[in-house]
Amino acid sequence: MAKLSGFPELLPADRAVEVAVVDALRRVFELHGFANVETRAVEPVETLLRKGEIDKEVYVVRRIHDDASGDSGSRSDALALHFDLTVPFARYVVENAGKLAFPFRRYQVQKVWRGERPQQGRFREFTQADIDIVGDGTLPFHADVEVARVMAEALAAVSAVLGAGPDDPSWFTLQVSNRKVLEGFYRGLGVAEPTAVMQVVDKLDKLPGERILELLAETGLDETSARACLALAEISTDDTSFVERVRELGVEHPLLDEGLDELATVVAACADVEGVRVTADLRIARGLDYYTGTVFETRMTGQEQLGSVCSGGRYDELASDGRRTYPGVGISLGLSRLLVPLVANGLTSSRPVPSAVLVAVTDEESRPASDALAQRLRRRGIPTEVSSAAQKFGKQIRTAERRGIPYVLFPGEPPRVAPSVKDIRTGDQVDVDPDTWTPPAADLTPTVVGLGPHSKETTP
Amino acid sequence: MAKLSGFPELLPADRAVEVAVVDALRRVFELHGFANVETRAVEPVETLLRKGEIDKEVYVVRRIHDDASGDSGSRSDALALHFDLTVPFARYVVENAGKLAFPFRRYQVQKVWRGERPQQGRFREFTQADIDIVGDGTLPFHADVEVARVMAEALAAVSAVLGAGPDDPSWFTLQVSNRKVLEGFYRGLGVAEPTAVMQVVDKLDKLPGERILELLAETGLDETSARACLALAEISTDDTSFVERVRELGVEHPLLDEGLDELATVVAACADVEGVRVTADLRIARGLDYYTGTVFETRMTGQEQLGSVCSGGRYDELASDGRRTYPGVGISLGLSRLLVPLVANGLTSSRPVPSAVLVAVTDEESRPASDALAQRLRRRGIPTEVSSAAQKFGKQIRTAERRGIPYVLFPGEPPRVAPSVKDIRTGDQVDVDPDTWTPPAADLTPTVVGLGPHSKETTP
Numbered sequence: 001m002a003k004l005s006g007f008p009e010l011l012p013a014d015r016a017v018e019v020a021v022v023d024a025l026r027r028v029f030e031l032h033g034f035a036n037v038e039t040r041a042v043e044p045v046e047t048l049l050r051k052g053e054i055d056k057e058v059y060v061v062r063r064i065h066d067d068a069s070g071d072s073g074s075r076s077d078a079l080a081l082h083f084d085l086t087v088p089f090a091r092y093v094v095e096n097a098g099k100l101a102f103p104f105r106r107y108q109v110q111k112v113w114r115g116e117r118p119q120q121g122r123f124r125e126f127t128q129a130d131i132d133i134v135g136d137g138t139l140p141f142h143a144d145v146e147v148a149r150v151m152a153e154a155l156a157a158v159s160a161v162l163g164a165g166p167d168d169p170s171w172f173t174l175q176v177s178n179r180k181v182l183e184g185f186y187r188g189l190g191v192a193e194p195t196a197v198m199q200v201v202d203k204l205d206k207l208p209g210e211r212i213l214e215l216l217a218e219t220g221l222d223e224t225s226a227r228a229c230l231a232l233a234e235i236s237t238d239d240t241s242f243v244e245r246v247r248e249l250g251v252e253h254p255l256l257d258e259g260l261d262e263l264a265t266v267v268a269a270c271a272d273v274e275g276v277r278v279t280a281d282l283r284i285a286r287g288l289d290y291y292t293g294t295v296f297e298t299r300m301t302g303q304e305q306l307g308s309v310c311s312g313g314r315y316d317e318l319a320s321d322g323r324r325t326y327p328g329v330g331i332s333l334g335l336s337r338l339l340v341p342l343v344a345n346g347l348t349s350s351r352p353v354p355s356a357v358l359v360a361v362t363d364e365e366s367r368p369a370s371d372a373l374a375q376r377l378r379r380r381g382i383p384t385e386v387s388s389a390a391q392k393f394g395k396q397i398r399t400a401e402r403r404g405i406p407y408v409l410f411p412g413e414p415p416r417v418a419p420s421v422k423d424i425r426t427g428d429q430v431d432v433d434p435d436t437w438t439p440p441a442a443d444l445t446p447t448v449v450g451l452g453p454h455s456k457e458t459t460p
Numbered sequence: 461m462a463k464l465s466g467f468p469e470l471l472p473a474d475r476a477v478e479v480a481v482v483d484a485l486r487r488v489f490e491l492h493g494f495a496n497v498e499t500r501a502v503e504p505v506e507t508l509l510r511k512g513e514i515d516k517e518v519y520v521v522r523r524i525h526d527d528a529s530g531d532s533g534s535r536s537d538a539l540a541l542h543f544d545l546t547v548p549f550a551r552y553v554v555e556n557a558g559k560l561a562f563p564f565r566r567y568q569v570q571k572v573w574r575g576e577r578p579q580q581g582r583f584r585e586f587t588q589a590d591i592d593i594v595g596d597g598t599l600p601f602h603a604d605v606e607v608a609r610v611m612a613e614a615l616a617a618v619s620a621v622l623g624a625g626p627d628d629p630s631w632f633t634l635q636v637s638n639r640k641v642l643e644g645f646y647r648g649l650g651v652a653e654p655t656a657v658m659q660v661v662d663k664l665d666k667l668p669g670e671r672i673l674e675l676l677a678e679t680g681l682d683e684t685s686a687r688a689c690l691a692l693a694e695i696s697t698d699d700t701s702f703v704e705r706v707r708e709l710g711v712e713h714p715l716l717d718e719g720l721d722e723l724a725t726v727v728a729a730c731a732d733v734e735g736v737r738v739t740a741d742l743r744i745a746r747g748l749d750y751y752t753g754t755v756f757e758t759r760m761t762g763q764e765q766l767g768s769v770c771s772g773g774r775y776d777e778l779a780s781d782g783r784r785t786y787p788g789v790g791i792s793l794g795l796s797r798l799l800v801p802l803v804a805n806g807l808t809s810s811r812p813v814p815s816a817v818l819v820a821v822t823d824e825e826s827r828p829a830s831d832a833l834a835q836r837l838r839r840r841g842i843p844t845e846v847s848s849a850a851q852k853f854g855k856q857i858r859t860a861e862r863r864g865i866p867y868v869l870f871p872g873e874p875p876r877v878a879p880s881v882k883d884i885r886t887g888d889q890v891d892v893d894p895d896t897w898t899p900p901a902a903d904l905t906p907t908v909v910g911l912g913p914h915s916k917e918t919t920p
Contacts, residue, residue, distance in 0.1 A: 004500065004539075009552065011559055012495040012566065019496055031838040033815035033845030035472035036479055040464065040585050041501070041571060045524070057523070063575035064505070064518045064540065079464075080524065081501075092469065099471055101812065101863050103848050106472065111501060115523035125500050140848060142827060269831075352561065355493035367602060371729075378491040385493030388563050388600060403561050 006118030132330030156275030180259030351404025466578030592790030616735030640719030648713030811864025
């Protein structure tokens with residue numbers, strides 16, 4: 001019965017925060033026309049292992065019967081749990097290509113599994129929220145702009161759920177870069193192996209500049225070029241002024257021009273999204289091979305140790321069936337990675353139950369009357385529960401307190417004694433008409449509470 | 461890349477139906493104060509195998525690294541995918557008992573996995589939606605009433621999503637029975653082994669009455685008693701009149717009285733739920749050992765071959781940690797089991813995208829203007845996408861048609877030419893103010909279409 005390390009589970013009040021965040025994401029994604037998709041949890045092991053980097057982290061899945069028979073998974077149809085939502089989505093696109101309308105916009109919120117060693121911010125089971133736009137053969141660049149814009153709005157919506165108001169500093173910084181800028185710049189410098197340089201620059205978060213220079217020298221760069229590469233990586237601006245700063249480094253290449261244009265377009269398009277910071281950040285390279293243009297990472301204010309909580313980019317071959325190629329651009333938000341540490345730091349919701357009202361029960365004989373009262377509130381969308389025991393009213397009020405339910409409705413004895421509602425926080429009690437009384441909107445659903453500087457506790 | 465048998469995946473328009481159903485369930489559950497919980501996908505193999513009946517159906521999960529090393533799962537910490545949501549919930553309750561407020565009401569909508577041979581209505585991966593109320597030490601009987609009432613409302617809400625109006629026959633019949641009625645009746649007849657009789661009666665769906673009588677004779681019953689047991693099992697009423705019909709069989713036992721009282725209370729409490737049929741159905745015995753009182757099954761009209769799509773009951777020991785016992789009452793709705801066959805029969809939604817509006821793009825230079833128009837609609841909650849290519853307007857209209865998007869917004873050339881909206885189904889086009897125009901509510905979100913007698917297609 002012990003908890004399993006790496007498999008986080010949330011208490012109901014904390015889970016309510018996760019649900020609120022998923023709702024907020026969904027609202028933004030659907031407003032932009034992204035369709036929801038769910039894929040099965042398993043893929044053939046072969047499909048998963050084709051992505052070399054994951055290797056030993058895959059969880060193999062086998063019927064216990066086959067397992068006991070000593071059949072040890074060499075079969076080509078062995079299955080494993082997916083470790084991300086991109087590989088299954090690519091397979092889904094190829095499998096259903098004839099039935100999808102391209103460009104195809106989808107969002108997907110599901111668990112993924114990785115057999116990693118559990119550590120801070122790393123789990124064996126966690127939830128990701130992905131958006132992608134995928135084309136059939138071609139995909140215009142404006143899809144990159146769209147994905148950036150949608151995820152910027154989504155991050156702002158998550159910020160709002162976590163309690164940040166319009167005047168608060170934003171929780172998230174969406175950092176955008178473009179592989180064409182980096183590769184064009186390196187090529188303009190005469191670098192023969194841009195990928196090697198990119199992989200070094202990608203470590204700038206973890207290593208000091210001097211060490212980066214040494215590593216760049218090891219790839220064969222002369223000192224001037226290495227310093228230029230480092231200077232490029234250190235450019236980070238809140239607007240399109242990065243273009244000028246890159247130009248000042250004096251390097252020229254057609255690919256660089258193309259990349260600067262693209263990156264400036266993305267950053268400009270996100271400029272008016274409130275509640276999130278969007279920066280051009282040329283240290284972001286995303287070491288992975290398959291990105292070909294725009295790349296994204298995301299830092300969370302005060303949670304920098306988590307690394308990037310929301311990453312992605314453009315890849316010219318998201319999927320292929322041999323005949324057709326499907327280019328894509330997407331971003332993946334690490335929901336558990338972001339929320340679980342915040343929950344450990346006190347993030348939760350104002351109550352562990354949806355109920356805004358507890359209807360008191362005078363005695364077991366009159367329980368049906370209390371049930372009927374509850375139904376009259378529910379019919380108007382007010383989450384309501386009925387007291388489980390016909391205890392003394394003082395005890396029933398304490399039950400509401402323990403559950404964080406803000407209001408207790410006493411049935412009274414109509415027509416002599418009218419029903420009344422007590423706000424258990426203030427102690428105020430007033431007679432009400434159960435067909436019209438409604439709690440204030442702020443009390444209707446649980447609110448997110450418990451975070452430090454950004455917290456907006458709406459319950460006193 | 462082939463589809464995996466037993467692992468159904470839905471196309472976007474079909475998935476939209478599933479999402480709408482889950483939303484409807486969630487709304488009902490939360491209105492009644494049920495809190496959402498998600499548990500991890502894996503449990504220790506030992507925990508799962510303790511439930512003997514499942515046996516070979518469990519999927520063992522192992523890191524590929526451990527797998528390759530020949531370590532074949534004899535370790536006591538071997539993991540497997542959960543095959544239902546009850547076992548994980550029981551573990552969650554015991555693990556978090558100190559932090560939960562009892563009686564604890566929870567709902568849980570998650571995938572479960574069973575290594576069964578795939579066949580009609582049986583999957584290896586499928587989604588269940590469970591509600592349970594669990595007590596600490598004791599749980600009053602009115603929890604049975606509550607769970608029945610909530611699931612009846614939930615089934616009615618699902619019916620409404622599937623397109624049944626208030627005057628249509630209901631999709632679902634929630635059949636309620638009570639083990640105390642059966643056991644009390646058998647004991648009143650002098651039967652020594654009520655459980656053996658119950659297991660025979662439970663087969664009445666699959667076997668003719670004559671065969672049931674033979675099987676009852678094999679358990680040692682005389683013919684009069686066997687006929688009485690069969691007569692009891694054949695009682696099915698839409699109201700509490702079953703009590704009288706049982707009484708007419710002339711059997712008496714205190715446990716029978718208690719069971720009849722309970723069952724009548726449950727059926728009476730559900731009588732006013734519209735959109736669902738609730739019956740007392742004494743053939744329902746639920747062969748499983750752990751049920752101790754109320755039991756539920758659910759038939760779907762026209763889909764009887766699926767068997768019960770929503771089952772559960774009362775169990776006096778949902779969980780136990782050795783010192784404390786947690787009684788519970790719950791019902792589990794087989795979401796995939798119910799939806800996947802309907803989808804195969806044509807159930808889908810009116811469009812595969814959330815978008816109600818496609819904003820046309822005059823030329824690539826004016827794309828930002830179209831983007832800005834789209835934002836003005838989204839700000840008012842209207843799901844909107846922007847045309848991916850600045851083709852001739854006729855082509856863009858056909859794109860909308862292909863996606864099932866009902867409206868195309870043309871940006872015009874303000875101030876000379878006002879923006880206009882075309883309803884692509886009627887061809888009507890009118891000038892609009894993008895800050896006030898709103899599609900009719902019926903077009904705002906996709907609607908469920910494609911089912912036979914219950915279908916209510918709202919798009920012409």
